Amino acid sequence: MKNLIQTLGTILFWITWPALFVYFKIGRRTRLFVICDREILVVRSWYGDGNYIYPGGGLHRREDPTEGALRELYEETGLSLSSSQLTLLFEDTVSAPQKISYKCVAFGVRLDKKPPNVRPRGEIAEVSWKPIAQIKGNSGAGPLLERALEAWEKQGESVKI
Numbered sequence: 001m002k003n004l005i006q007t008l009g010t011i012l013f014w015i016t017w018p019a020l021f022v023y024f025k026i027g028r029r030t031r032l033f034v035i036c037d038r039e040i041l042v043v044r045s046w047y048g049d050g051n052y053i054y055p056g057g058g059l060h061r062r063e064d065p066t067e068g069a070l071r072e073l074y075e076e077t078g079l080s081l082s083s084s085q086l087t088l089l090f091e092d093t094v095s096a097p098q099k100i101s102y103k104c105v106a107f108g109v110r111l112d113k114k115p116p117n118v119r120p121r122g123e124i125a126e127v128s129w130k131p132i133a134q135i136k137g138n139s140g141a142g143p144l145l146e147r148a149l150e151a152w153e154k155q156g157e158s159v160k161i
Contacts (some may be wrong), residue, residue: 030069031056033108033148038160039129043076046125051140065105076124078117085109089151094144106148
């Protein structure tokens, strides 16, 4: 059943791709890099190409990017953090693996221990902790992670891989 839903989501994604292209161009989106030990929190949506991405999504009109990132994190994983825990990593136009570019506000947070209440919610089919080195080598999610790690380094924080 899970594979059927993922397959239908992939088909729906590609059918609606032209509309998504326009949608991504007109709004801002967030991404949140949650790291614990040498792992990073990733999600996989039932709607899409089946690749892992980072929690986040579209900002509502006039929504503060920090609050939007926290809202999306909670909606997708059930994980609740505070704005004081987040570090702004960058705000720029980025490209998704499907060749869609969008305005992105990226935040990072490092946790001392993995929270027990992380689980898929809403449009998310899977929430998982993956080794940073594994995701860094992923052609889809890797470039955005590289950019986030570079931003952390510029702020004087080292992320162990």
